[in-house]
């Protein structure tokens with residue numbers, strides 16, 4: 096039987112559980128799951144004959160042409176934030192806390208950007224000098240997040256004076272979901288912004304295009320989100336570049352950090368030196384985080400990025416083998 100045909104009662108019967116047992120077992124606490132199985136009116140599948148597709152055309156002259164199509168509008172909002180990394184989450188939470196209707200778009204299925212998905216878990220630039228006194232630079236929402244991470248198991252370490260805090264990527268992903276839902280932000284995940292929507296009039300004061308939102312690429316095709324204000328926190332200018340904003344493009348060192356676990360099980364001989372590539376501590380005992388400084392290249396060129404991914408995976412594998420070949424680390 097397909098899941099969509101199951102009623103809640105059918106499912107309980109199939110699992111051999113009564114409603115009480117479900118509640119007690121813990122499964123019952125997942126109310127979203129219960130909602131899902133109660134949708135007995137859903138069809139199993141829908142036949143599409145392909146007649147509504149609008150593919151890109153390869154013309155006889157060899158030009159590849161995207162057809163002009165009207166886009167469906169998936170949302171309208173006061174503030175649209177594109178990019179759910181630390182910057183985007185802070186921008187969205189700040190806007191929502193001011194009472195503005197806020198929408199956050201992210202291309203992946205989680206928040207936190209490089210800090211979570213990219214495993215850049217070390218917070219540098221956290222301290223600065225005021226005269227000759229060292230003071231904490233990160234304040235506001237950044238500090239609030241770190242305080243909340245301290246309250247979660249294995250959320251953050253190195254919060255002491257002068258040290259660089261290090262967070263756990265999974266705990267931070269969870270905290271961001273908590274803060275974003277608390278702030279009542281509308282969320283579009285798995286949605287890749289591919290274009291800016293600009294007004295056909297320009298701003299009379301500056302002559303600049305007026306941004307009215309963004310187009311997101313989804314599994315159902317491109318869709319529009321209209322907004323009074325659009326904030327681009329993609330890190331790559333994926334909205335302000337197509338909108339026509341002046342910008343500087345520069346190269347950057349592109350590496351691939353990774354984590355290594357089970358190090359608490361290692362027993363070193365007296366006087367034995369640990370191998371290289373053991374990185375820094377994380378909030379999880381026995382797990383360390385290893386950074387990698389890659390070559391300075393173009394981070395928006397997909398050929399370069401693909402090459403780097405392949406190269407860096409091999410590099411990480413080599414480093415791990417080096418660690419494993421050290422007595423005690425097998």
Ligand SMILES: Cc1cc2nc3c(=O)[nH]c(=O)nc-3n(C[C@H](O)[C@H](O)[C@H](O)COP(=O)(O)OP(=O)(O)OC[C@H]3O[C@@H](n4cnc5c(N)ncnc54)[C@H](O)[C@@H]3O)c2cc1C
Pocket residue numbers: 177178179180181182183200201202203206207208209210215217218219220286287288289328329330331333348349350351352387
């Ligand atoms: C290898 C490396 C090492 C670093 N080391 C450190 C360090 O040690 N300490 C430190 O503090 N900082 C470090 N940084 C920098 C740090 O990662 C960034 O400063 C921080 O992540 C910036 O946050 P952000 O939100 O601006 O960007 P990001 O974290 O890059 O977030 C951008 C978000 O936008 C999303 N996005 C991108 N394009 C689109 C699109 N078109 N549509 C929808 N969503 C999109 C991404 O998926 C991502 O979630 C490092 C960066 C790198 C690459």
